[in-house]
Amino acid sequence: MxxxxxxxxxxxxxxxxxxxxxxxxxxxxxxxxxxxxxxxxxxxxxxxxxxxxxxxxxxxxxxxxxxxxxxxxxxxxxxxxxxxxxxxxxxxxxxxxxxxxxxxxxxxxxxxxxxxxxxxxxxxxxxxxxxxxxxxxxxxxxxxxxxxxxxxxxxxxxxxxxxxxxxxxxxxxxxxxxxxxxxxxxxxxxxxxxxxxxxxxxxxxxxxxxxxxxxxxxxxxxxxxxxxxxxxxxxxxxxxxxxxxxxxxxGGHAPFIVCDDADVAAAAALGAGLKFRNAGQVCASPTRFFVQSGVYEAFVDAFVNHSARLAVGAGHDAATQMGPLANARRVDAMSAFVEDARECGATVRTGGARVGGTDGFYFQPTVLTDVPDAARVMRDEPFGPIAAVARFDTLEEVIARANALPYGLAAFAFTSSIAAATRLADDLECGMVSINHFGLAAPETPFGGWKDxxxxxxxxxxxxxxxxxxxxxxxxxx
Known part of the structure; x- marks a missing residue:
């Protein structure tokens, strides 16, 4: 260097x-x-x-x-x-x-x-x-x-x-x-x-x-x-x-929408991979996980299972699946998001704390469930390894909640319905929408956002x- x-x-x-x-x-x-x-x-x-x-x-x-x-x-x-x-x-x-x-x-x-x-x-x-x-x-x-x-x-x-x-x-x-x-x-x-x-x-x-x-x-x-x-x-x-x-x-605050008819196992596996990639320090990272009521528990169980098993450590260690945050300030910020979510009534299903026993800037992969829209993590981009999961009942409801923030960079959705996929693609207010897979950031595709x-x-x-x-x-x- x-x-x-x-x-x-x-x-x-x-x-x-x-x-x-x-x-x-x-x-x-x-x-x-x-x-x-x-x-x-x-x-x-x-x-x-x-x-x-x-x-x-x-x-x-x-x-x-x-x-x-x-x-x-x-x-x-x-x-x-x-x-x-x-x-x-x-x-x-x-x-x-x-x-x-x-x-x-x-x-x-x-x-x-x-x-x-x-x-x-x-x-x-x-x-x-x-x-x-x-x-x-x-x-x-x-x-x-x-x-x-x-x-x-x-x-x-x-x-x-x-x-x-x-x-x-x-x-x-x-x-x-x-x-x-x-x-x-x-x-x-x-x-x-x-x-x-x-x-x-x-x-x-x-x-x-x-x-x-x-x-x-x-x-x-x-x-x-x-x-x-x-x-x-x-x-x-x-x-x-x-x-x-x-x-x-x-910045972004990407919604990750899982409908009742989605492949829940595939959505949970991909969602965990995308959320905790680069310790969540990704502008297009999914952060607000909206899951339809009929598959909510099944998705949460699978998603928490993937998240809790991630190996956290130094990036040069071959066993590491999630590395540290960029600096100590980011670790403090994650702690503040988790504490606010708890006070708003959310449940910490896994993680939620610093990783002890190290001088590095580590925070556990964290999944918060039943997070109300009033919680700060649902309004402000966490830019770290925190996934906030909430229920929804109808497409109209989830589209309105997804679009409620001033951010509009990326969105993800999972459904087996062509009609629902088309509706989500048409109505989500963001620069990029990826449905049933991760399809963003290739050289030949545009990368950019709307609104703020x-x-x-x-x-x-x-x-x-x-x-x-x-x-x-x-x-x-x-």
Missing amino acids: NLETPLLIDGAWRAGTHAQRSTVRDPATGASLGVLTLASEADMALALAAAQRGFEVWRKTSAYDRAKILVRAADLLRERAETIAQLITKEQGKPLAEARMEAGGAGDHVDWYAEEGRRAYGRLIPPRQRGARQIVQREPVGPVAAFSPWNFPVSQLVRKIAGALAAGCSIIAKGPEETPSSCIEMCRAFQDAGVPNGALNLLFGVPAEVSSYLIQSDVIRKVSFTGSVPVGRALGALAAQHLKRCTLEL SGYGSEGGSEGLDAYLQPKFVSQIGV
Whole structure:
């Protein structure tokens, strides 16, 4: 891990010159892994100048040649996936099997964007005047400022980098200070593949300082942010003030709906896997489990059985199925959610407490049952290993309860009825709905939310569109 020279500016790795430093910790033990140097305003100014120069070079590189470089980057990411996965687990804490999936999938995202960038077609509009030509060209929007979170340090950032570069934009990526090393190694792969100097820059810094400085710069023409709703609101407002395009992928509070006619065993097994993946620190994680009364007890028994058997421990241990939380603050937050739910009348069926005997940031996989909608865990995103289970009787009721919150990122539903599945798909107010399986976050599909969960998408053709702008050209021969 090279925490002393973590900044990539104009093709060179350098130390940050900010007076502050950031300690990177192992969430499995709480021990320091090293001290990260951070970007000062002088460093950021250099990155902005580099991004402007890099954009002038990269935008003039043909889509065909850009794609070849990105395909090489994808291959390098696959070759280096094990190294990157080890770094993810060390700094973020998730089990190594999950880290390998994250690192191994990064190349697929780059491949998708490489090919999609070659097919960013414009269109020819039939003219009203003979001899005229009316063309719509799709051109890169310009240098991008991208801000990525710690929970998926590679898979979140790679979407932003690959989308921007495939469109012909340059990018300044602000990685997460808690989990920097995997981001550094990922950017090395793009650099080694031949991305020109300045087209890709990587910064770490004091988050509010970096976002404010970059977004207000005349160089930056597009902002992409993944993170919390409050920060997203602030950055979206700042981007709007300076008339910058913005993509926001913010928090969620996904409903997980199990109907009477569902395969209960399959729903319980998948629900536990999705809920406790990355210790519940997933924006699209199911958190509100609504189960129809006829199968409520059967689902709860199966779900609790899966949850209680999960092995909790350090991510590098092969037996571990759920790792630690990111920091001590998250452990305290889980305790507060559980205590509030108890006071509201919920029952703790399994878990509900810190894991003792360790210095790491561990909390037990927790299932709360008969949770009233007034409990805080049903209103605020827990972002941790807590599943809140409640009963429902009719589709109309559960759709209204699922839609009652301002969040609208993802939803899950299980039913054997085509009519019910169609009704749920049509009426759930969110950017993504997955029915009877987990079908989210593939490179070729859009990932994004509605309402307070943000706007815009990453992934799929929609993800590339976010980095392109139309230019209408009307001409006639002379």
